[in-house]
Amino acid sequence: MKIIAKNKFSKMEYDVIEKYECGIVLEGWEVKSLRANNVNLKGSFCNIKNDELFLVNTHIGQYMHVVADYERTRKLLLHKKEIYRIRFKKEQQSLQIIPTMFYWKDNNIKIEIALVKHLKVHDKRNKIIKNEQDKKLKKIIANYT
Template identity: 40%
Template sequence: MAEVSTKTIAQNKKARHEYFVIESFEAGIELVGTEVKSLRAGGVNLKDSWCSIENGELYVKQMHISPYDHGNLFNRDPLRERRLLMHKREINRLFGLVKQKEYTLIPLSLYFKGSRVKMQLGLCKGKKLYDKREDAAKRDAKREIDRAIKERNR
């Protein structure tokens, strides 16, 4: 079977700072033609986006896809809700986890897989302020260690 190429369009760096990612999933996304063309040009922002499950369907909200320059009347609302495509069983499992354990569904990245647009969803739990400080301290310590090793190897 042929290897399917993937090309990352956008990543949500804020998500990994604000949340613990428990598990990640891949979902297709329902788009119109001008939105795909805008994605190819890199006009997307995942920063404040989140997902919800309504009537057994998964939607991404507040994902901003800039209007395509040459799209004129075919352009849609940049912040419209977009349906995510996953198997019903997966959606029901996520719905149970979100309701019972108070997890959140956050888009982590958007990418092309072949000619299709896919979204990596994270099942996340919110970080507290002390968790963020702890992560920053670990990052700084690692940076210091790497610097010391680099100095020593000169």
């Protein structure tokens, strides 16, 4: 598995509830642009319309001289049961669906999406404090052994 791009803000801004792996419908120039790691996931999200999942607001950069819509809506490929499960959890718990990373798997481009809950400011602070405490604890354990 070779990672193409990660959403760096997903860990800082959101609390990840559940992750899914899905395929994505792309055009030829988009695949070549992804090979060159020319993608930006900041501000992108997923919508469910007519029992289908779509990736919105993801910028895949220009490849050579192709003139196209770089932030077009792209269809994600999941089983119907998974889409129903995602829709149910999203509506019940008021969650969001965001992409966390693009990667290669067996010569196919896959995207990992996550059901997330937006963190509030005090939750972010608590998360930072907890991470710092974990780092200190690991240092102490490493020095002790």
